[in-house]
Amino acid sequence: MTDPAAGIVVPQASDQDGAAVQRQAGNGGPAAGRAAAAQAVAATAVEAYPRIVAALIRITGDWTLAEDCTQEALARALARWPVDGVPANPAGWLMAVARNRLLDVLRRASVERRKLRDVAVLALTAATEEPVPDEEVVDDRLRLIFTCCHPALSPQARVALTLRTICAVPTADIARAFLVSESTMTRRLTRAKTRIAEAGIPYRVPRGHALTERLPGVLGVLYLLFTQGYDADGEPAFAEEAIRLARLLVRLMPEQPEATALLALFLLQHSRRAARRDADGDLVPLDRQDRSSWDRAAIAEGVRLIARLPEHGPYAWQARIALCHATAASAEQTDWRRIADCYDHLLLLQPTPVVALNRAVAHGCAYGPEVGLSLLAEARSGGRLDGYPLALAVEADLLERQGDRDRAAVLFRAAADRVPGEAERRALLNRARSG
Numbered sequence: 001m002t003d004p005a006a007g008i009v010v011p012q013a014s015d016q017d018g019a020a021v022q023r024q025a026g027n028g029g030p031a032a033g034r035a036a037a038a039q040a041v042a043a044t045a046v047e048a049y050p051r052i053v054a055a056l057i058r059i060t061g062d063w064t065l066a067e068d069c070t071q072e073a074l075a076r077a078l079a080r081w082p083v084d085g086v087p088a089n090p091a092g093w094l095m096a097v098a099r100n101r102l103l104d105v106l107r108r109a110s111v112e113r114r115k116l117r118d119v120a121v122l123a124l125t126a127a128t129e130e131p132v133p134d135e136e137v138v139d140d141r142l143r144l145i146f147t148c149c150h151p152a153l154s155p156q157a158r159v160a161l162t163l164r165t166i167c168a169v170p171t172a173d174i175a176r177a178f179l180v181s182e183s184t185m186t187r188r189l190t191r192a193k194t195r196i197a198e199a200g201i202p203y204r205v206p207r208g209h210a211l212t213e214r215l216p217g218v219l220g221v222l223y224l225l226f227t228q229g230y231d232a233d234g235e236p237a238f239a240e241e242a243i244r245l246a247r248l249l250v251r252l253m254p255e256q257p258e259a260t261a262l263l264a265l266f267l268l269q270h271s272r273r274a275a276r277r278d279a280d281g282d283l284v285p286l287d288r289q290d291r292s293s294w295d296r297a298a299i300a301e302g303v304r305l306i307a308r309l310p311e312h313g314p315y316a317w318q319a320r321i322a323l324c325h326a327t328a329a330s331a332e333q334t335d336w337r338r339i340a341d342c343y344d345h346l347l348l349l350q351p352t353p354v355v356a357l358n359r360a361v362a363h364g365c366a367y368g369p370e371v372g373l374s375l376l377a378e379a380r381s382g383g384r385l386d387g388y389p390l391a392l393a394v395e396a397d398l399l400e401r402q403g404d405r406d407r408a409a410v411l412f413r414a415a416a417d418r419v420p421g422e423a424e425r426r427a428l429l430n431r432a433r434s435g
Contacts, residue, residue: 037081040090045074046244048091049168052098054140057147057203063193065105067165073098141166142205142252145245149218150201157192158221159228164189167241177228177238215253219262219315222246226266231421239270261315264305268322271298283427287331299326317346321362336366353384361394369402389418393428400431409433 049070056066073094087093148161156178163169163177175185195201206214222242229239246263253259275289306323309316321342328334343359356379364372376395385391396411412432416425 034082040086041077044090048094050166052095054144069098069101072101143203146205147203149221151217152199153192159224161192257309258313258315260305261319264302265319265322267298268302268326271295283423314349317342340366364398369398372398389415
């Protein structure tokens with residue numbers, strides 16, 4: 001059917017499609033039918049949104065127009081699917097509507113004939129609901145990921161743009177995660193898109209040596225995205241989105257071992273999500289968590305992924321550290337010597353103060369608090385960790401295990417005064433009291 005107001009060619013739903021919505025709705029009537037259709041739209045959008053946006057960006061080079069047309073397609077689905085039924089190919093339906101909306105906008109804008117002809121051909125092809133060739137989908141989504149994560153953008157802009165464009169996270173939710181207003185985040189996203197256009201950032205996946213150089217930046221954005229959701233006061237949905245994107249990257253680039261390692265790391269860390277807080281919402285230290293509530297399927301998948309990894313790469317070593325924790329039957333059976341060895345290798349690849357700090361923890365658990373305190377002093381050399389609250393917490397933990405509980409309590413309280421998150425602050429104060 002044709003919507004005379006928008007000029008969009010909407011594929012006609014079959015009687016069978018309409019019956020499908022009624023079956024989902026049961027006997028709940030129109031309200032239940034709308035709810036079932038809304039669920040179908042949401043489920044389809046998770047996979048289809050980045051595909052459609054990526055395809056339209058490739059066609060037009062206009063980021064905002066691509067997003068607007070995709071959003072209008074989703075709105076049209078919410079209006080039509082409760083009435084006409086969920087199409088047999090929901091993603092194809094959305095692609096057809098978005099492309100036809102794009103065609104309508106370009107007609108009204110009187111674009112030059114060649115581009116109009118190209119877009120018209122794509123729109124007519126999509127209207128048949130034939131699936132887009134998988135090779136094209138793969139290329140489009142990879143192009144989109146690498147464009148969002150271009151080094152010309154700031155790290156925060158890369159994460160925000162990835163959340164908005166690839167994950168379809170509402171701008172308001174992204175703003176809350178970054179502790180800014182929605183209007184501020186909207187301006188940041190607009191500036192990032194403008195930067196892409198003005199700098200002539202190519203919409204493509206780099207090849208050869210350029211790919212090797214750019215891939216760590218893409219993985220770094222996913223790592224930051226996961227951390228944004230995994231942190232004590234973070235948004236948990238962001239961790240789920242990071243896992244989904246890491247899966248996509250591994251599927252699209254299976255020959256890249258660090259992409260596989262990153263996915264394994266995410267799965268092993270996220271496997272503990274159900275045990276990280278108690279009934280009051282307070283953080284539970286790793287050694288006191290109920291391991292029976294850990295996600296065994298996620299751990300098993302992480303084990304399988306790590307088994308095929310070479311022993312190089314920072315994410316590979318981090319994944320092996322997470323593996324030691326995830327596969328230990330109890331806190332007492334954790335292989336701290338293996339963890340300490342992994343941190344030795346990781347420090348060679350990433351000689352940062354934070355890695356050195358974690359290495360001090362691992363060696364302190366493997367070989368005694370005196371060794372840990374010695375390595376902590378090395379990590380702090382040159383004032384590199386001055387004012388860092390977790391460095392105070394690590395020193396407090398090592399001193400407590402050495403027997404100096406009074407000094408440890410003072411340091412735990414000092415660390416609590418400096419951490420930004422409320423959950424971490426309560427956890428550190430609890431350590432100070434329990435000592």
